[in-house]
Amino acid sequence: MKEEKIIVPANGYLMLFVFLIIFFGSIISAIATQSPEFIMIIPIAIIIAPGFIMVQPNGSRVLLLFGKYVGTVKKNGFYWVNPFYTKKKISLRASNFDSERLKVNDKLGNPIMISTILVWRVKNTYKAAFDVDNYENFVRVQTDAAVRKLASMYPYDNFADEGVDEDITLRSSVNEVSTALEKEIDERLSIAGIEVLEARIGYLAYAQEIANAMLKRQQATAIVAARHKIVEGAVSMVEMAIEQLNKKEVVNLDEERKAAMVSNLMVVLCGDKDASPVLNTGTLSH
Structure with missing residues (x-):
């Protein structure tokens, strides 16, 4: 299994009704008949209980059975699954990431301070859960790497005395730079099943030693x-x-x-x- 598999488990309310009948029925029967054999049924209810899961809107549960991927539940609701499943919660909501201000060199070698604001969300739960160790940390590291690469591709600004006549600069070409940044980050995060919704430069300035x-x-x-x-x-x-x-x-x-x-x-x-x-x-x- 190398791809995401969407499944819809059993209705949780029906299994909750079965659980209540087994649990309280065995207790009532044991008291009414004075027979301790009915108490032996209670462990069945205890085994059933861990199988209940609740999936909220824009949430998901990745299910594994003894290390084998079973599927992903994305439809919100109350469900019951095999109690022996390992249930990993992964949010499908859009998340913001405001990177730290990085000190890098632009195309001309000038030290600059730059940061980015990234809006992303998980698109493929299988890749996010199993293709990378920690997808949230993966987003942070790869975003910083993409920003460093982007800054080295363009000059901060045009200067006639250096013969620099670039059509795209970090300072003036906001839309072009943002598009290039979004493409670069999206290519890096696709391995983790992450979808990039928007990427923008949040801060841009010369480094302190050359700012004046x-x-x-x-x-x-x-x-x-x-x-x-x-x-x-x-x-x-x-x-x-x-x-x-x-x-x-x-x-x-x-x-x-x-x-x-x-x-x-x-x-x-x-x-x-x-x-x-x-x-x-x-x-x-x-």
Whole structure:
């Protein structure tokens, strides 16, 4: 037997009625007839008693007879089985697992802290009970291993100065990374009959020893990008100003004065602080 076998045992209420009749009937008969032979029937009731099982919704019982797998009871209800069966309870409910924060290296070798939130449940009770030693511990260990592998496959973020231009990063590609993580964990847990319902990164940050340096790096990258946009806009505005002045013939500028105007406009448009105007009350040359 290598696969899960679903069985439906005998009705527990009927066997409970039989148990009560045998147990109390033998006692009443022994008292009424003053015959101790009826007491000998009580052990039969005692043997019957361990066979009662109750299966709650989204619960199961794996049954074994002297080490041989008999079947799994998944339908909720009150049942009676062979008293010599070993009855192992396995929950079929969805469970949450919030892993510890692991220190791993991303694709670029940067140390990061990462954790995952996993939603899982048992799908195959035979594999969960017999193919692994402890399926709950198996989930924890394999999830940590999958997270370590995933972190090494992608960079934390893109950095232009390193020539890194990855389409998928741990920080920005949440859906893609979660899909890859879910697939990786599902492949690892399938051996234990575990179904992965959802896998998401719960925590992601640079390790403490490089966190400050990486924060400054991100800020510098953002400043450079902002400056780039400002310069592009300033050049466009200067071109438009010169074009309009020439078109409307407001003033005739030679190349030297045009260069001076361009320089002044670029300083005004690209500067961090407001410009302080200087009034010229003389001619253009002085």
